[in-house]
Amino acid sequence: MKLKVCIAILACIVLATSTATSHTRSKSLLERLGYPEDTKLLIVHADDLGMAHSINLASIKGLETGLVSSASIMIPCSWLPEIAAYARSHPEADLGLHLTLTSEWALYRWGPVLGKEQVPSLLDRDGYLYLTETEAAAHIDPKEAEAEIRAQIARARALGIQPTHLDSHMGTLYQNRALFETLFRVAHDNKLLIRVSKEWFAAAPFLPSLLSPDDVVVNSVISIEPSVTADGWSKFYVDAIKNLQPGITEMIVHLAYDDEEMKGVTFAHPDWGSAWRQRDFQFVTSDAFRKLLKDNNVKLVTWREVGKLMKKAGP
């Protein structure tokens, strides 16, 4: 079953707070976290760390402005050691794993952590992870996906990364029920929170049944769409922040510099391309964004804080 839950990567919808066990008790997560019912919590999350040097540098800069509160790392990519070194020297940084089962750029590619013998269904004919989440989900044996994402978590930990959460690069693990089940099983075994949004339930009605009492479901995921022009970039984010509702929202951004490396990586692909990422970087590290958050009473949080508070409060 293929589900259009990749909409989570694209959509900008702000819904009410929920918990895993009680989606109708819309304020209970805020209550459990110790916040007043009208609190607007936002995780500003940079994706794709480890994929390129340009992404690592821009994302570190974003984290260090304090305006990006969280990020996640792609373990199969060659720039992993650079971001792993940062994670070891900055244990306070809120870094999760951007579990990776695709390799989407035409000229710059990577394979899985495990070898072809162990995970043949993950590989395209050139020996790389599939180019798209659709192709990947159509071919992947969920058991092999499970072995691979467990290996990604193990490699991260071996390099000194203590992940605070998990999410799925290009939403590949959100493409069908079997992959969702795989992701939840691995996350639960590792006691890690997953990026899951209440707005996905309509397309994946089985999702609530996969949640455990300790899972945290965010209200909504904000992520800019290819239809937004460069001129409209700030307005998109300004509108999204002004429309934030109480509860937890995750805002996904893709940070990099519009430099030669990033132009090469994203060659002929303006969507999530080099200039796109530079625009995201400029917006989320700007004084205007800081003021916007303040003026709208938005409090930034991290996955680590959410996870700790959940454990403290108990289910």
Place this chain on the structure above:
Amino acid sequence: MKLKVCIAILACIVLATSTATSHTRSKSLLERLGYPEDTKLLIVHADDLGMAHSINLASIKGLETGLVSSASIMIPCSWLPEIAAYARSHPEADLGLHLTLTSEWALYRWGPVLGKEQVPSLLDRDGYLYLTETEAAAHIDPKEAEAEIRAQIARARALGIQPTHLDSHMGTLYQNRALFETLFRVAHDNKLLIRVSKEWFAAAPFLPSLLSPDDVVVNSVISIEPSVTADGWSKFYVDAIKNLQPGITEMIVHLAYDDEEMKGVTFAHPDWGSAWRQRDFQFVTSDAFRKLLKDNNVKLVTWREVGKLMKKAGP
């Protein structure tokens, strides 16, 4: 047995021509190639293609000036698809394989083409190829090295690269007799020439016994050393070209731009670093280098030309 043949990567010595079967008949290779006995043939060879976007762009520029006659590609690296696309669209380019059994940069690393289950002896504790050729040679099972380099050749061909020759990144396959034997066996099976220099015979006295009649042994390999300062860069190459002797010499260069990506790749490692590669690029693409070759009656050749002529002339 560990042999210091990596000196070939560093040394600048110009010797007389030889063939595989008759190292004392110093002019026979030129004769067989149809050149007068006093001809100075030079392969100007760019290493490390595929390792980084910066290297790919600078090396392609070098090839397109006509002053870099040949280059070789690292198959396990993520920028392989970019250079493979170039190879497919430029079938005249003289591109070989820079067989790769090491991953030498601290912050940017890669593994083998084969998986851990097939080639465990090639991997360090982080799951990457070893950082140095010494560590690699100390741990590698030659049978696993053979499987891996055969897989690298197969991947290259699957991506449309028709290699004209083979060489060994960081000289790992030149570190001991077993690895040399592996390299020759694979090269002979694939009917490919290998970078081998007569100047290596002193350190590897078994080398002549591994050669087949069709192998081509160059007189010498010119490669700039870490002891050369930035100020002395041009002088090193000018002296080397002025001292060229008749026969075939290979000049190894490492081309890249001194940009953010390359600074990141070679972080804290000035030897073969980002500025080093920019200096190499500037020298070998300069009008001064073109004039130097002309003034010294140096004829550039490619591995493809050498291979074709050898086949035509017969052993």
